[in-house]
Amino acid sequence: MDNYKFDSDKPRLDLVPPELIEAVGAVRTYGVKKYGEEYSYRNVEPKRYRAALMRHICAWLKSPYGVDSESGLPHLWHAACNIAFLLELDIPEYSRDENGVMTVKEAE
Secondary structure, three states, rough: OOOOOOOOOOHHHHHHOOHHHHHHHHHHHHHHHHHOOHHHHHHHHHHHHHHHHHHHHHHHHHHHOOOOOOOOHHHHHHHHHHHHHHHOOOOOOOEEOOOEEEEOOOOO
C-alpha cells in the first residue's frame, strides 16, 4: 500500500505521555470551575504564571508527592499547566511554520 498521508514533518503528538495531557486537563478543569471561563487564563500577565510555576516547582522539590492545598492536585500537575500557559502566552521565540508545526525563530 502506498503512503498517501504526508505527515512525516509534523510533530508526533502520539509520543506525548498521556499522563501529561491528563494532568494539564485536570488542572484546567479545576481552573474553569473556579474562574468560570475557559479562556480566562489569557487575561493574566505571564509573569504571574512564571511566579506560580516557581512556587509549584519549589513545593514539588520539597515534597514530590505533595498536593496544592486549594485544588488538592499535585504540584507537578500545576507546574505542567503553568508551562502550557507560558508556551502560549510568553514565549515569542516560538512560531508556527506553514504546516502549523511549532518552531523556534532564529535570532536576527
